[in-house]
Amino acid sequence: MDFQSCVNIKKEWDIVGARQLGRDIARKIGFGTVDQARIATAISELARNIYLYAGTGKVCFEALEDMNQKGIRILAIDSGPGIKELSQVMEDGFSTSGGLGAGLPGVKRLMDDFDITSEEGKGTEITVIKWLR
């Protein structure tokens, strides 16, 4: 998989950087304002998870184009502590940090495809895709 551009997440302000880059790419692909907001919000959630739980990681973007549809793929990857119970974090209202616990299930609803792999002690990798309709 060849990603066009990546943003390293180290500081809280890197979340904003990732969000802006993602929004720009989404706009170039042709997403409307509502989908741009969805994509920006999803990036914000993924990048914040990296910042909060793993400390460092990166968020990458790729414009997708095949015969009949266009879209954006976003990869959030870190080598943090990993997630113990994947099914648990996908439940609404589950949070280990006192937040709303809407982050990951919310991202899943904001985007079209959602894929997560995580290994305890190794890190987490989340890929999401939004198709242009």
Added chain:
Amino acid sequence: MDEKLKNVVLEHSDDIVKMWLEEIDTHKKNDYTSTISEEMFESTNREFVNVIFSSIEKKGLSSDLDDFSERLINLGWPLSYLTDGMQVFRRVVTGYILQQSEKIDSDYFSKVLREVDDWVDPIINRLVNEYSGSWEHIVSLQRVALQELSAPLIPVMENITIMPLIGTIDTERAKQIMENLLDGVIKHNAEVVLIDITGVPVVDTMVAHHIIQAAEAVRLIGSRCILVGIRPEIAQTIVNLGIDLGKFPTKSSLRKGFQTALELTNRRIEETQNNDKDIERLIDSLDRE
């Protein structure tokens, strides 16, 4: 030995300056100086090289150097101009000295290099420090300015206060919003607080969480909070994320929120123009009778 090298350089300063200026001129073609006029560039070059020589001569950093760098910073010259200039100077001087010497062995060569480094490096360090110092100063000033803007509170009328939020909300700012909100509610004796998020680009779970907490805290001290300025796309993402904002009223625009706030404080807007018309109509009808 050291003195000898220095004298060589100082005696032949004219040649070195000439070589330096030529080389700098080739640098000029490819970058940063497109916006700087020819005469300006040349006079600055002359001044730069004089400053370098005077600090070598005096065997220390002169106040000329500080003045010079300060002026360039104020004019907005790039740091790369100065570092390039010093690197070129190092190259030119080393080359010149080696050219002038009769016998060159590795010992002599490394000695020359070290000597030239001793002249050049302190100047580079000083220039870079001056530049980064001025940047740090600007950044810290802007941070303070941004902080002052980050959570403003406007008491528009008795019992009604507005907090307009513009731009990204991070944890630091969320904390300030909470503090200013609660301080302001007490200070202005506000019954209703409007939080306007028209200018907030993205509302994710963290931002929503902070807003919910702030509204809850406002409720605890006996006031009411209305969230206004929710754009349609933001409303959709909030629903998608599954965030529950049902605990306090929300409105699409500040105007509607303000009307609600008036209702909550038992007031309403009356247009005086219409009243005048009513009176006119009354007088008209009286006249007709």
